[in-house]
Amino acid sequence: MDHEIELKFLIAPESSDVILARLEGREAVRQLDATYFDTVDHALRKAGFGLRIRDGENGRKQTLKSASSGGVFARGEWESAVEGPEPDRDLLAQTPAAKVINGDALAPVFATNVKRVTRLIERDGATIEAALDQGELLADDRRAGVSELELELKTGAARVLFDLARDLAAHAPLRLSLISKAERGYALALDEQDGPRPDAPLDPGATTGEVLQALGRTALCRLCAAAEALRARPAPERVHKLRVAARRFRALLSTFKALAGDPAALHVKTELKWLADELGPARNLDVFIADVWRPAAEEQAEASQAADSDLQPDEAAQNEARALAAFGKALLAAQTDAYAKADAAVDSARFRVLAIEAAAWLEAGPWTTDKRLEKRRDKAATAFAAKALDKRRRRIRQDGRDLAALSPQERHELRIRGKKLRYAVEDLGALFPDHPRRLAGFVEATRDLQDALGALNDLAVREALAREVALSCDDPEAAFAAGRLTAGGSDREAELLAEAQGAYVSFAEAKRFW
Known part of the structure; x- marks a missing residue:
């Protein structure tokens, strides 16, 4: 061979x-x-x-x-x-x-x-x-x-x-x-x-260095494939897939920071953050349009169709329809600009260089030959993974005990830690094949907590996003619709906070699989 x-x-x-x-x-x-x-x-x-x-x-x-x-x-x-x-x-x-x-x-x-x-x-x-x-x-x-x-x-x-x-x-x-x-x-x-x-299967008997290379290869493949898909046909799910690929790769380097602390690795992490940030506006607008504006527009259209054709719609309903349409036009303009920004990022020399440098680090970076890192490279991957998962789990359990006392920014940071734990679990779970039910339960509990905290974060982001879009078009009717669509945030926040606290309890009680 x-x-x-x-x-x-x-x-x-x-x-x-x-x-x-x-x-x-x-x-x-x-x-x-x-x-x-x-x-x-x-x-x-x-x-x-x-x-x-x-x-x-x-x-x-x-x-x-x-x-x-x-x-x-x-x-x-x-x-x-x-x-x-x-x-x-x-x-x-x-x-x-x-x-x-x-x-x-x-x-x-x-x-x-x-x-x-x-x-x-x-x-x-x-x-x-x-x-x-x-x-x-x-x-x-x-x-x-x-x-x-x-x-x-x-x-x-x-x-x-x-x-x-x-x-x-x-x-x-x-x-x-x-x-x-x-x-x-x-x-x-x-x-x-x-x-x-x-994804490439992991060998439970592998070393930490071998697992880092295997997972890094998968992460880089995922990143490049998602970028090509977005270049070929821009679409919301493809923006999301590439953004997740960038974040997962960056989270992987954070998990393996004992081997990924050299300048080359830190540069790759910085560039992955740049890419995710370039895709952020498009993703946020996609979510807002799908979850907020489109349901409101469909509801308004259904109400108009259901009205008696012999009756003239009242002035308030007409004003609301015009405002919603004006805001929709502003959203479309903002979405177009955001997609142009995303397209420019994946088609840029900066992204192409990022891919090459990530590959170079994975295959021939300092961590592969540095004798000072030899013990860390050769350490059993299961021992490394157990310690890494324990640390991330313990931090979330500690910081999430009283979600109501946390500020929106603190809840957002907790969500990010939860997301990193979920990525680590999905990456490293195959190293522990003896408890598949515990693994599935832990993944589900981590995902539920992340989703619940994500809903709270989306609520906090939506008001600012709607205001920014409305101001960009300088149309009072668009601003009126933006305010209507994001009203009632306090009541919704209390509801989502209760769901998040329930998700936290389930997460805290989930048994370890490692």
């Missing part, structure tokens, strides 16, 4: 010449046509494998690739020459995929038609193969373009690979992607909009 470490970037087709001009080395050009196979129920994909038969100038080859088998961007690979267009069962029997297939029939799922230009680069004692792919994926009558750059480290230090990536990124827009052609092909064949990658 070969072991590869590679980076893959999505690029604009027009950037290919600029990229090739920066890559000096022996060149080869090949046409790579491949067909990917799987069982009827896609057992190989579910197990993290990709199986293809590829035709090239060196003949026909069968390749099986696995999900990460070591480092952040390492993959297992089994490749052999074959004669026919169908997978060779005898060769597959010598790989881990044999148990997954279990004798089931294999059928084509999708195909690739790609022209590849490769350059072999010698740099700072390392050998790197750069491959520029242009072509398309084909699945029945559906097609998707392929324009990618892969940088594979053949020999040498991993840092050299990232230095080359940084150099190229300074001259052409490189968008890091952890989604393989196989995963994109499956998404096309099955008509999956985002093509999500399942």
Whole structure:
């Protein structure tokens, strides 16, 4: 089995010449046509494998690739020459995929038609193969373009690979992607909009460093995939998914701060906060429109339809309808501006650099080699996780005893701590497989507390948001509607506070699973 470490970037087709001009080395050009196979129920994909038969100038080859088998961007690979267009069962029997297939029939799922230009680069004692792919994926009558750059480290230090990536990124827009052609092909064949990658399973016997890399890889994959989805088609759920991805990645670095305290890690955390903040206005407006303005507009429309057509609506109802419409227009303008801000963030050089720097830190950051951190890296992940979860749980139980005495800002900070605990539980829970019911109960209790505190925070934010939007359009009617829609906050706050206190009691009583 070969072991590869590679980076893959999505690029604009027009950037290919600029990229090739920066890559000096022996060149080869090949046409790579491949067909990917799987069982009827896609057992190989579910197990993290990709199986293809590829035709090239060196003949026909069968390749099986696995999900990460070591480092952040390492993959297992089994490749052999074959004669026919169908997978060779005898060769597959010598790989881990044999148990997954279990004798089931294999059928084509999708195909690739790609022209590849490769350059072999010698740099700072390392050998790197750069491959520029242009072509398309084909699945029945559906097609998707392929324009990618892969940088594979053949020999040498991993840092050299990232230095080359940084150099190229300074001259052409490189968008890091952890989604393989196989995963994109499956998404096309099955008509999956985002093509999500399942989280990598954790080994309870792993070290803290190994778990950090595994979870970091998943977090970075989630971040890049969500950004591509938002770039392709802006939508509320996609803004939310990317914002959560940024926050989860940042929370992960906080959980592992014993290893993530160097300047490079802190810079990544700062940039993740920047990204989440850039998406914040769009998310807040999406929630306000969905939860406050749209229900009010629908209620007003239903009332108008139910009225007797022979009766003239009273002046008060007409004024309210005009005010609601004026506020809706102001909300739409604010939402448009917020989405432009979000789009600019994911399409910016700053975000592209963030992705590269996050990958560089995960794979070759100081924490991976610093001898002073060796004991922390090699510590059993279960021991590390238990201590981290205990600390977060204890702090929330202590600070949440009297929610009524907390200010809105203090409740907001408690909610953030609850969110970080929930993310940590979802990330680290697989290390403790002996108590699945306790894990499920703890996750539910943590989520309920976070949701209850979130509702209180939304209530506090809504009034300020409505006021800001109304003032931005300088329309008295919009300001009137904003006031009406956010009135009665005190009564609603008391109700939500009671729900939050009940959620806190359930959380405090939830049994630990670690």
